[in-house]
Amino acid sequence: MAYGQNVVMRDLTFDIHRGDIFIIMGGSGSGKSTLMRHLLGLEDPARGEIFYGSIDFTHSDLDGRNALLRRIGVMYQGGALFTSMTLGQNVALPLEEYTHLSSDQIRRNVAYKLGLVGLSGFEEYYPSEISGGMNKRAAIARAMALDPQFLFLDEPSAGLDPLTAARLDELLLELKQQLDSTLVIVTHELASIFAIGTDSVFLDTETKTIGAVGPPKYLRDHCPNPEIRAFLNPSEPQSQTI
Amino acid sequence: MATLVGVAMARELGCIMTGIIMSGRTGASFAAEIGSMKASQEIDALRTLGLSPMDFLVLPRLIAMVLMMPLLTIYGNVVGMIGGAVLAPGFGISFQQYYDQLVSSVHMTNYFAGVVKSFFFGAIVAGAGCLMGMQSGNSASAVGQATTSAVVAAITAIIALDAVFAFMFTALGI
Numbered sequence: 001m002a003y004g005q006n007v008v009m010r011d012l013t014f015d016i017h018r019g020d021i022f023i024i025m026g027g028s029g030s031g032k033s034t035l036m037r038h039l040l041g042l043e044d045p046a047r048g049e050i051f052y053g054s055i056d057f058t059h060s061d062l063d064g065r066n067a068l069l070r071r072i073g074v075m076y077q078g079g080a081l082f083t084s085m086t087l088g089q090n091v092a093l094p095l096e097e098y099t100h101l102s103s104d105q106i107r108r109n110v111a112y113k114l115g116l117v118g119l120s121g122f123e124e125y126y127p128s129e130i131s132g133g134m135n136k137r138a139a140i141a142r143a144m145a146l147d148p149q150f151l152f153l154d155e156p157s158a159g160l161d162p163l164t165a166a167r168l169d170e171l172l173l174e175l176k177q178q179l180d181s182t183l184v185i186v187t188h189e190l191a192s193i194f195a196i197g198t199d200s201v202f203l204d205t206e207t208k209t210i211g212a213v214g215p216p217k218y219l220r221d222h223c224p225n226p227e228i229r230a231f232l233n234p235s236e237p238q239s240q241t242i
Numbered sequence: 243m244a245t246l247v248g249v250a251m252a253r254e255l256g257c258i259m260t261g262i263i264m265s266g267r268t269g270a271s272f273a274a275e276i277g278s279m280k281a282s283q284e285i286d287a288l289r290t291l292g293l294s295p296m297d298f299l300v301l302p303r304l305i306a307m308v309l310m311m312p313l314l315t316i317y318g319n320v321v322g323m324i325g326g327a328v329l330a331p332g333f334g335i336s337f338q339q340y341y342d343q344l345v346s347s348v349h350m351t352n353y354f355a356g357v358v359k360s361f362f363f364g365a366i367v368a369g370a371g372c373l374m375g376m377q378s379g380n381s382a383s384a385v386g387q388a389t390t391s392a393v394v395a396a397i398t399a400i401i402a403l404d405a406v407f408a409f410m411f412t413a414l415g416i
Binding site: 074078080098 | 278279282283284286287289290291292293
């Protein structure tokens with residue numbers, strides 16, 4: 001991954017298995033969100049390919065990419081709800097564009113999806129009229145609108161208090177079971193990483209490549225890289241060389 | 243006086259002043275709105291929903307401005323000519339004299355020239371606003387800069403294009 005001559009990350013090779021809750025983690029500025037942008041096709045890799053199953057996403061034409069994007073739901077860090085639309089209109093947009101559902105069916109579908117995230121009755125509210133946490137939940141509802149196979153979430157717990165963050169983690173687990181989706185989560189919130197992550201990749205800022213791949217708890221306890229163990233165990237005393 | 247007011251408004255001032263006002267009012271609004279959407283990742287959200295930002299954001303604005311600018315120009319022309327009528331008695335010209343002179347000396351080609359230019363000026367205002375918004379950075383100051391740039395770019399382009407039209411109409415004898 002590179003911006004011009006500035007290489008952000010190199011030699012990223014990893015697999016995300018169906019049904020995983022896959023965590024992309026690393027220190028600040030390690031390229032987590034940049035990696036997610038590449039996985040979503042918002043940026044093209046300087047070299048290499050991204051495959052969804054057997055489909056080469058990187059080299060697909062526009063129609064191929066758009067067909068794949070319909071199987072993907074995305075929740076951005078700030079929610080990225082369309083501020084000129086109500087929550088109901090935000091969630092309804094993908095349904096109106098890509099399905100042949102009647103307006104009544106869409107309305108019921110929207111109510112159901114907003115109900116799943118605890119926002120029943122908020123269909124007519126605008127994003128500016130609700131809290132940050134509610135914005136994120138509404139964004140998850142929009143991401144789920146087409147019952148996606150893959151759900152990408154960028155820092156879902158950022159800015160939330162610990163209790164709300166824990167409830168969001170529970171919600172994500174419930175949604176994963178209901179939709180049978182594969183979740184890919186960019187985060188550095190350790191509580192969430194260990195609560196819900198089943199597999200992970202750690203991006204190393206120093207080496208600009210993968211530091212480790214594996215289940216988060218395994219990496220916390222057994223990763224051979226001491227810096228990664230230190231990142232995942234911040235409360236443990238670290239040895240210092242004077 | 244009626245000839246001066248009528249020809250100037252219909253041919254030049256009506257479309258130019260409308261274009262400049264709309265670039266400050268609507269072009270800046272387009273740039274600010276789209277720039278803010280870019281900063282809050284709404285554009286990215288559109289792309290990952292498989293929706294083209296050009297089709298969803300830019301095209302409706304472009305069509306709206308191209309359709310509305312001629313109407314606003316005609317409105318501006320009428321208001322300008324009425325303004326001249328209000329001032330005419332101060333120059334010793336009655337309303338009837340003003341009206342008769344206006345009708346007899348301002349030909350349809352002058353109105354035609356102004357309205358044709360207004361279509362292009364509408365496209366410039368919408369295009370500059372949307373382009374600067376889409377190219378905006380992600381910070382508040384970047385959105386502000388994009389808004390300013392949209393207005394300056396639109397006004398400069400309107401004046402430049404008006405000069406081109408002047409040459410063209412002169413060459414065509416319009």
